[in-house]
Every structure is written in structure tokens, then in C-alpha cells.
Amino acid sequence: QRKVLTTNLTNEENAVEYxxxxxxxxxxxxxxxxxxxxxxxxxxxxxLDGTETxxxxxxxxxxxxxxxxxxxxxxxxxxxxxxxxxxxxENGQLVLKWEKELTDWGAEKLIWTADNYVWGxxxxxxxxxxxxxxxxxxxxxxxxxxx
Numbered sequence: 418q419r420k421v422l423t424t425n426l427t428n429e430e431n432a433v434e435y436x437x438x439x440x441x442x443x444x445x446x447x448x449x450x451x452x453x454x455x456x457x458x459x460x461x462x463x464x465l466d467g468t469e470t471x472x473x474x475x476x477x478x479x480x481x482x483x484x485x486x487x488x489x490x491x492x493x494x495x496x497x498x499x500x501x502x503x504x505x506x507e508n509g510q511l512v513l514k515w516e517k518e519l520t521d522w523g524a525e526k527l528i529w530t531a532d533n534y535v536w537g538x539x540x541x542x543x544x545x546x547x548x549x550x551x552x553x554x555x556x557x558x559x560x561x562x563x564x
Contacts, residue, residue, distance in 0.1 A: 490523020
């Protein structure tokens with residue numbers, strides 16, 4: 418079978434443009450960036466059955482390739498969520514384990530290290546000036562059903 422993603426730029430409200438980003442062969446998916454009228458997301462497409470899974474942003478694989486973390490931030494326009502999604506890879510399918518939207522900060526450019534920390538770039542609004550600022554953050558990854 419063949420999976421076809423069709424770009425549609427003729428109608429603003431239903432506009433979509435797809436860009437192939439990379440092959441995630443270790444989890445059996447392709448990653449595609451989808452641009453919409455005033456937003457975007459990433460689509461992971463199952464290489465075997467064509468199932469589409471929409472993520473808030475670029476997939477960051479855990480070192481053991483059993484989990485995916487994605488983060489998103491848009492504190493200015495608010496067209497995409499600010500926060501995190503955690504997915505598990507179960508028998509070739511992606512299962513949303515957890516997601517959390519944040520109101521006052523977001524993160525991007527994540528790196529998941531072998532010692533189960535995630536490094537990233539945090540964008541936040543300065544409490545005094547109101548300006549957006551960035552800083553490096555480190556977060557420990559753990560959750561209750563993780564073995």
C-alpha cells in the first residue's frame with residue numbers, strides 16, 4: 418500500500434503543506450512536518466499500516482527507543498500549545514501516556530540523555546519586564562508506570 422499526503426494551499430482554513438523530515442526506523446515511523454493556516458504539528462506515520470499520529474512538535478526518542486517526548490512553545494501568538502507530551506512505543510504503535518499544557522513557559526530543542534535527563538531551551542516571560550527570555554534547563558524523566 419501507499420500513503421499519500423496531499424498539500425492543499427487553495428483554501429486558507431483547510432490549508433496544509435507537508436514536508437518529510439526524517440525516517441525513524443528504530444520505531445518504524447516517518448516524521449513529517451505539517452503546516453496549517455496558522456499553526457503546525459508533526460505527524461508520525463507508521464511505516465507498516467500508515468497510521469498517523471499528530472504530535473505537538475518534533476519527536477525526541479528516549480535512549481532505549483521505547484518513549485517519545487515532544488515539547489512545544491508559542492508564548493507570543495498562541496497558535497500551538499505550550500507544554501509536553503509523552504508517548505510510548507508499544508508493538509509498533511504510539512500511545513499517548515501523558516500531556517501537560519503550561520501557561521507561562523515552554524521548551525524546545527530537547528536532548529534526552531542516557532542517564533534519563535532531558536536538556537532543553539526554556540522560553541519564559543520575565544516577571545518584571547514582561548520580555549521573553551531563554552535559558553537552559555535540565556529535567557529528570559520518571560513516571561509511575563516506567564519499569
